[in-house]
Amino acid sequence: MTNTERFWETKRLSELSPSEWERLCDGCGLCCLHKLRDEDTDTLMFTDVACRLLDLNTCQCASYGERFRKVPDCIALTPKMVHEIDWLPPSCAYRLMDEGKPLPDWHPLLTGNRESVHQAGISGRGRIISERYAGPLERHIVDWPGEDPLRPPASARPRPKKRARKAPRRV
Numbered sequence: 060m061t062n063t064e065r066f067w068e069t070k071r072l073s074e075l076s077p078s079e080w081e082r083l084c085d086g087c088g089l090c091c092l093h094k095l096r097d098e099d100t101d102t103l104m105f106t107d108v109a110c111r112l113l114d115l116n117t118c119q120c121a122s123y124g125e126r127f128r129k130v131p132d133c134i135a136l137t138p139k140m141v142h143e144i145d146w147l148p149p150s151c152a153y154r155l156m157d158e159g160k161p162l163p164d165w166h167p168l169l170t171g172n173r174e175s176v177h178q179a180g181i182s183g184r185g186r187i188i189s190e191r192y193a194g195p196l197e198r199h200i201v202d203w204p205g206e207d208p209l210r211p212p213a214s215a216r217p218r219p220k221k222r223a224r225k226a227p228r229r230v
């Protein structure tokens with residue numbers, strides 16, 4: 060693989076072509092999980108509840124081309140957003156690039172295999188539920204989407220004291 064092909068090592072997020080931007084996504088599907096915020100402390104909490112359009116097996120959007128029409132609060136990431144938002148998982152390739160970190164060895168760009176993100180246990184496959192069936196989000200708070208897979212699990216996150224609200228979803 061040439062340096063030109065390893066664009067994630069030579070470019071900034073803002074310099075990526077549309078094709079490179081799409082290829083950078085590892086396909087984990089974790090950004091399509093609902094998030095909650097504590098109304099008092101603004102603490103972010105992850106859930107294992109997926110957007111209704113997420114294919115729970117492939118962890119891909121089932122209607123990517125029409126996602127903004129079908130899910131109005133789906134968000135298209137930009138380099139500026141990647142830098143500012145706090146809800147992308149630590150394993151997210153956009154977040155890693157923004158932080159100047161290398162891609163992990165299981166990333167499909169390095170393995171040449173879109174399944175490698177699932178085989179490494181990084182994606183949501185096998186541990187997420189659709190919002191169609193989940194019921195109240197407050198019953199689905201989990202830590203793992205926010206944990207760095209290269210580090211030991213973090214201690215339990217604080218639970219909401221009052222009714223929490225949804226954080227924005229994205230691509």
Ligand code: SF4
Pocket residue numbers: 083084085086087088089090091147148150151152153230
């Ligand atoms: S969390 Fe990041 S790498 Fe994973 S699917 Fe979402 S945008 Fe792609």
Ligand code: SF4
Pocket residue numbers: 090091110111112113114119120121122123126127130133134228229230
């Ligand atoms: S959050 Fe957006 S990209 Fe993800 S499954 Fe839902 S509509 Fe598709």
